[in-house]
Amino acid sequence: MxxxxxxxxxxxxxxxxxxxxxxxxxxxxxxxxxxxxxxxxxxxxxxxxxxxxxxxxxxxxxxxxxxxxxxxxxxxxxxxxxxxxxxxxxxxxxxxxxxxxxxxxxxxxxxxxTVIISPYDTNLIIEGSDTRRKFIDSIISQYDRMYLDTLIRYNKVLQQRNALLKQFQELRIFENESIEVWNAQLVSLGDVIYQKRNAFLNDFIPVFQKYFNLVADEAEVISISYESHLTEGNFEAQLEEYKRKDTALGYTSRGIHKDDLVFLIHGHPVKKFGSQGQQKSFLIALKLAQFELISELLKMxxxxxxxxxxxxxxxxxxxxxxxxxxxxxxxxxxxxxxxxxxxxxxxxxxxxxxxxxxxxxxxxxxx
Structure with missing residues (x-):
């Protein structure tokens, strides 16, 4: 192609x-x-x-x-x-x-x-979790249509739940039956997304480590940690536990929309402890791993x-x-x-x- x-x-x-x-x-x-x-x-x-x-x-x-x-x-x-x-x-x-x-x-x-390597890749390290979620979502979405559809649906349900929570907050009310309708959908969709992200990273990290060793000046101990509320326990139980807090906040505080990737070098965040050269090698390796994985999965x-x-x-x-x-x-x-x-x-x-x-x-x- x-x-x-x-x-x-x-x-x-x-x-x-x-x-x-x-x-x-x-x-x-x-x-x-x-x-x-x-x-x-x-x-x-x-x-x-x-x-x-x-x-x-x-x-x-x-x-x-x-x-x-x-x-x-x-x-x-x-x-x-x-x-x-x-x-x-x-x-x-x-x-x-x-x-x-x-x-x-x-x-x-x-x-x-398409895969791009550019100076803007530094945002993956220095910016917030949203940037790193978009990175992983963009990769999976290129080879898994179901994932993209599920992600779109999750975000729509999340928007509806947040709108309801905002309404509860403004009117100083709480209707458990109304919130449970959105909870059930959020759990169903969120569990699928979490499992797919987790499976992807299991395949992605070894390829990333291979490319880091290829482009770095010397061998380093590097890894990527996947942080998600869903690793802490049942998603449905968390939504139930935090529903009153969410009402006070006016938005959903638990879920895969809060997931993050932590880039580590020798067990420490590369954002704080990686040299400029190490950070550059990290970013190039991320993109080359992205390229290889997409190539293999799409056969092009x-x-x-x-x-x-x-x-x-x-x-x-x-x-x-x-x-x-x-x-x-x-x-x-x-x-x-x-x-x-x-x-x-x-x-x-x-x-x-x-x-x-x-x-x-x-x-x-x-x-």
Missing amino acids: HLKKLSAVNFKNHSEVNLEFSPEINVFIGNNGQGKTNLLDAIYFLSFCKSFLNPIDKQSIKIDEKFFLINGSFSKEDKSIDISVSVQQGQKKKVKKNKKEYERLAEHIGQFP KPILLLDDIFDKLDHNRVERLMTLVSDHAFGQVFVTDTDEDRVEKVFQKIDIERIVFKVGGDQVVKI
Whole structure:
């Protein structure tokens, strides 16, 4: 599976682009602020129906314009498949496959898997649990449609329960029968999500540890701890125990929506005790493990997006990553960088077809 063509109109700082790609390596060269990362984001949009940079779709519309349109032509199993994403002010987002609009965007997730390694990955370490839950959910959702459907349903039930709790709080009342209706649904859905997250991490952690040892400067004892209220006991019993407290708070305080991943090095949180280099190795290993697991489960290699990594990583880590590229461990790869000479030096030892594009002045030109 690979992306053959990309076109975009009014997407972020790009008025119009029309590009054809190599099935192997594609490089976007240009100064900062010229829109290299935005091109990766357009590719990401075709896979996930959303930006990896901005959760608000309309903010991806070029300034002073009223819409954006992204089209991509994929080659998959010797078939050509066209995907389009359009966002217009005042209208809902439309995603089409071969000109037929999806009724539910969830139907699209996992069909064109993509993994991105970017400077924004540091958010996985420094930000709150919500970021890490989204990371694990995005991986599982690409190969398990049932999981995504269950997660969507859980969040809807959670929203309804929270609205009821807020009403109880404001009116200073409590109706046990009303809350139990939502409790039963939350427990049923939450148990499924917990089991699937737990099973995924059992498979994911050994692969992650393998890649950490590959990209790190030296061997370290690293692990990932899965923290969930459901490991503490029966979910239904917890909801019952905390129902009065939840009413006082006005929201649901127990459940899988509070799950977190704790990244550990030598038994201590990498956020506090890991060096900058160790944190970088940790993040790269997370993404490479994501790539391998999705590849195995979907029986196809995801598209790999490498955003500005040559500037952010030291030479040794870049060299190890490029060794994997040279061994054809990956399929189609997209790279952004500010330095054409540096990119040439990185790839000069790798005998793989590549296309280089110059990005600047609202133009993207093949060089």
